[in-house]
Each structure stands twice: as C-alpha cells, then as structure tokens.
Amino acid sequence: MIGVYFILLALFWTVGLLIWKKIYVM
C-alpha cells in the first residue's frame, strides 16, 4: 500500500500541474 501511495501521489502531481498550466498560465 505504501508503494501504491507514492505512485498515486506522483500521478496527482502530474494531473494537477497539467490543469494548473491550462487554467492559470495562459
């Protein structure tokens, strides 16, 4: 579970940064 935790955190960072770039850096 701890391994999965870190993988999912990295995934959220990726998705979050993509959304951030799309909405706030235009």
Add this chain to the structure above:
Amino acid sequence: MTTATDALFWTIAIMLVGYFCLVVWIGKKGSHFSRTMAGFATARGKVSPVIVGASFAASYASANLFIGVPGLAYQYGTSVLWYTLGCFGVSWLGLLLFAKTFWRYSKKFGGVSTLPEWLGRRYNSKTLQVLVAILILFNVYYIVGQNVGLATIFESILNIPYFWGVIIGVLITVLYIGLGGAFAQLITDGVQGILMALISIFIFISLFWTIGGGLNVFGELSYKLEAIDPNLTGFLSVGGPYDSPMAIMAVQFLLFSFVLMPHLLNKVLSLESEEQLAPFTLSAGLILFLISTLMVLGGLAARVVAPSLSSADAAIPVYVLESFPTIIAALIVVGLISAILSSTDSLYLGLTTSIGNDFYKVLAPVISKKPIALSVLDRNAVNISKVSLILAGLITLYLSLERPESLSILIQFSFSAIICGIIAPVTLGYFWEKSNAPGAIASLIAGTVLYVFFTNLNIIENIYIAMFFASVLAFIVMVGTCLATQSVASEHKQESLAISENSNY
C-alpha cells in the same frame, strides 16, 4: 524523566513566547488594515500570493492532519493513506477548479468578505446569507477538535492533565487571535505553513533512523507493521472508517468539496489581481503536498516505535519525543502548536466575522426599523466580532472538557455537516444559471438536516458515505426546487437586478 520533562517544558515555553512576540510585531505592522470589516476579515491585496498560498495550506491542515490522522494511521494502518492522498491530490484539484471562478464572481460583486455574503449576493437573498452564517456555527465543533489536539500534546509531552491542557489551549488561542487580525494571520499562517512543511520533511527523514532499512525503509516499515498485525498493511482497514471501496470513494468526494469551506475560500478573496491566482494555487499545492502527505507516515512509524499507547491520538507527540533530541523535539512541538493555532484562528475569524458581517450587519437595520449609517454599522460589526470571539472561546472550552474518542472523527463530522449544506448552492451557483434562492435555501436545509439525521440515527454508519448521500440528495432538492420555482423567479428577476445594482454595502 522529570529533569528531561522540565528542560523540555521550559524550552517549549520560551519558544512559544518568542513565537507570540513575532506575531505581535507583525500584528502591529498590520493594525491599520484591521480597522474596517473588510480589512479585519481578508487583508485584501496586502500580502504576497505565495504567502497566501502557504497560508491556505496551513489553514487547511489542522490538528486533524497533524494529530488526528496519524492517530488513525496508528490504529488502522496503511488504509488511512487514502485519506492523506485525497488531502493533497483531490483537494488541490478542487482548489484549481474553483479558485478562478470564485475569485471572478467576488470581483463582480465588488469585493465580498465571507462565503455567506458571497452566497447572499449570488442569490440576492439576505435569508440565505443568515442561514449560511448559522450553518457555520457547526465550526464550533471543529474548534473543539483543535482544543483537544492542543490538550493531547500538552498531556503526552508535558504531563499536564487533560482538563488544564484544554484551558491553556483555549487561552493561548484567544490570545493569539487577539494579537493580530487578518493581516497578521495571513503572514503568520504563511510562515507557519512553510515551517510545517519543513517539520513534515523532518518526520519523513526520521523514518530512516527509527525504522531503518536504508533505501528500503518503507519495505521495512510494512514488514514491521505486518509483524504487529497483518491487517495494518492492507489497502482497506478491518473495521474503522476506511473499510470499503465505497468509503474510500466517499472520502475523496469529501476532500474534493472540502476546499469549499468558508475559512479556506476566504483566502482566495484576499488576492488583488487575477495574475496572482497562478502563484497562489501553485504555492498552495506544494505546501499542501508536504504538509498533508508526510506526517501520516510518522503515525505508522509510531505503531512500530511505541506499540501500546492508551490514546492513538498521542501517536505523533510520542513519536517526536522518542525520535528526536530534546531541542529538536521542542522545536517540532512548538511547530505543531503553532500549526493548530493557525487553523483555529482562521476558524474563529470565519465564525466571528460571520456574526459581525452576516448577522449584525444584515439584521440590525431590519430590527431597528430605521437605516443605520454605513460607517457606524461597520464599526459596530468589528466590535461585535471581537466580543463574539471571547464568547466562542468559552463555548468551545466547555465542549472540549469531555474528551472525544477520536479527534479526527469529531472534526470530520463538523465540517461534513457544513459542506452538505453549502455544496449544492456553491457549485450550482457557479455553473448553472437557473439556480435561484428558494432552491439554495431548500438545499442548504435538506443537506445538513439529512446528514445529521443519517449519522445520529446510525442509518448510515460510515460518516463519509453519509456525507456523500446527503450531498447527492441536497443536489436533487436544489435542482428540483429551482425548476419548480423558475416561473416565480423570472418575474422577480428584473426587480432583483435593480436591487443588486443599487446595493452598496
């Protein structure tokens, strides 16, 4: 043992006094912003967006994340990681999706100070504004959770009895807030968010020497947890709140909507220009990540280091004491205390601002039946906010004296009750032009009443699932009521437009 505790006690006391002096100094710098209600509540445009972002994260993360959630991890094991995963991932996505719309709307209304006011303006309904302000009174239980967190720290580290811990906790909280106002709050919360991020990294690194195993430290942690109890390393807990996929999904839904909490959205209102939203949201995301996802690992490690604690909520304080030299432990404890204060002050400020802004300013002209000059109204609102702070402090003190079984569950109950009420009016208010005041009022009452009903009568035992269903029903009630009252609303629409253009408070 006594001498170690004595040294620790004085080190912590001196550091706390130093921290308070810093707050006073910052508060003095900002005191002339706090004279008006808008300045007292949001300190608009006076603080760097990066600091506001850190302040958002610091207010988001309260005793729930520093004491309560590691306590749950201590008790139930790795299934609690689903909660902290959502705290960063899902909540940050929520902030990214809501921040811009919320900020733009608030500009359109000419600057609003609080969420009840925002909703009142969006739906052009004073009734709704007052109802949301009443709903925010649920935050009293959220504050009780913070008091319990402070008392737990004092008890497990300094051997101060729980009763006195609560009293000291409330005293330093009220003192801390009295020192500042929103300007000091934004700065100290921002600094505090960065400090907390550093402490979280400390806790993370400490696993290398408390658990060992070099780079395979997490493999080692899993192995040691499994040796204590195989259930501690599963994806789902056995018993406890994280025992089904449905519960995990409901947790994510809760954390997504958590950013709608009034004391957090108020932070967005303190930004001056749209360009500031980009550094604000990025800073909030980074600090939120560090603060919310690392501390819980300390709770897991505590189960290995100190497996037989009487109260699971003591996991982090005890772990810090066991793992660090006295001076570092004292620094971390002061960090934890200031972290709890930074959330509590936002909650108190949200509560008292609502009483001044949404009760007094709305109801006083109605009750006295004659118009009151705006400047008088504004000055009185600030004073009433300050008096209600003392009153709220006393009420939470009384409610904290009986210790709750789990700090986290108490806190999560209180904010779920608020979210169930406001989730449909806020989200539909953004995205659906047919949403109107009767629908928002019906939804607010239905959502909160259903949630309290589900949880108190044990109709749905899991608080997360209860919150999910109450919210879904709140959406259905809102859409139904809005559609049913459409014809009435459109007749009033012209009239209400005229009112909102002329209103100038």
